[in-house]
Amino acid sequence: MASTCLITGASSGIGRALALHYAANGWTVYAVARSKDKLAELAKTANIRPLVLDLTDHIAMSGVAQQLINAGVVLDLVLLNAGTCEYVDANNLDLAAFERTFAINFHAVVAATKYFMPLLSASLTPQLAIVSSMAHFFPFTQSQAYGASKAAVSYFADSLRVDIADSGISVCLIEPGFVDTPLTQKNTFAMPFLVTPEQAAIRIYNGLISGKNRIRFPRRLSISLKLLAMLPYNMRINMAKRLKQQ
Template identity: 60%
Template sequence: MQKCCLITGASSGLGRALALQYAAAGWQVLAIARSGERLQQLSQQSPWIQCLQLDLSDSAAVAASVPQISQLLPRLDLVILNAGTCEYVDAPDFELAAFDRTFAVNFFSVVAAVKYWLPLLVTSQRPQLAVVSSLAWLFPFTKAQAYGASKAALSYFTDSLRLDIADKGIQVSLIEPGFVDTPLTRKNDFAMPFMLPVEHAAARVMTAIDAGKLRYRFPKRLAFSLSLLNLLPYHLRQKVAAGMKSDQKNAAKGDLKID
């Protein structure tokens, strides 16, 4: 019996790579994103990919999508909530709307998706939910107050959710990647250590989900480095973060060469 999965943020980046790799593995894939044009292009890559254009930040639209999803797929075995965005902000003169936009996509859309789509998983023999967060929340980075805070909220939400739906038999995986080569990260003007090609990252995520990992942080070198920094005394941790900010500013000005 063919397995079925739903993937959000599937029109580009990691979501698109996941959709293609799951389809290549024989899964029936429902790809969800806001961009109808890019979804149309994705659907032409495989007969196993169907697409649904949806603004995930609109909770009413997410609720209304349930009958459509039920019509497009015979059931749901796996939901991958991958959609995300990143906006950098300037302190203390924050653009408050940037926080609203970032949390709407990175956090509140996941809450709505869980509320309305989780019941569709219960008919599967091995229901799985995967939530894609980020390693970014593990350490304070300059201008990342909106992005990092949204991912911190998302990781906590996922761990807490796992406890409260344990009786439903749904395997919940928290995916926390580092830098992946996507259209979103290509906008960054700073060094991104241990960056992975998107196809490699998608393959790692698939393996982790299939193995039923509760939490998967990758690449290991970056995850280990950030975890180690978190073990420092708090005042030293802040000094390291301030030093990173200074290096980033110099690199942006061309004063620092990073190989």
């Protein structure tokens, strides 16, 4: 019997690559995004079913989830990938930027978990996968909104895993480094160990198939940030300040 997944943020970047990769491997993919045109193009691929949805509209999300339930859809994987990034000026904090960033990076993840997780209940191998980022491992400049939202997502996923352990649903936290997507293409700084969306999709797919609870890549960046995290606190802060000046 073919497996079925739902992937958010499927119109571009990692989400699009994931949708194509899962579809190519015989999965039925419910591809979720706001862009009707991009989803229509994606849906030309076999096994992909588009769902146009603004993830910040929780009422609409509830309605879509109920439609899937009413249609008897059983999901084997819910992969919450949608996200955004806005850099801020610490001397003039843009509160609206924080609200927009948390709306999609955190609140939409919580809402999607609430509404789509029940669709996993009838699966024999139910998985909930949540995409965060390595950005929260280190205090990068101008990343107060983005890094804080990803730190919240990572904590949410780890805590959720504990509380639903008896449900049979496995929770996987995905923390990528730099991936060449429309979001990162706006960056004006060097992005070490940059990977393509297709490379990211393969690593995520293989990690989920193998039942991992946490997926981090690329390994070289993960190790580098872990080493930085082991520095004494003041030394770590001074390192961050020096990196800002480069």
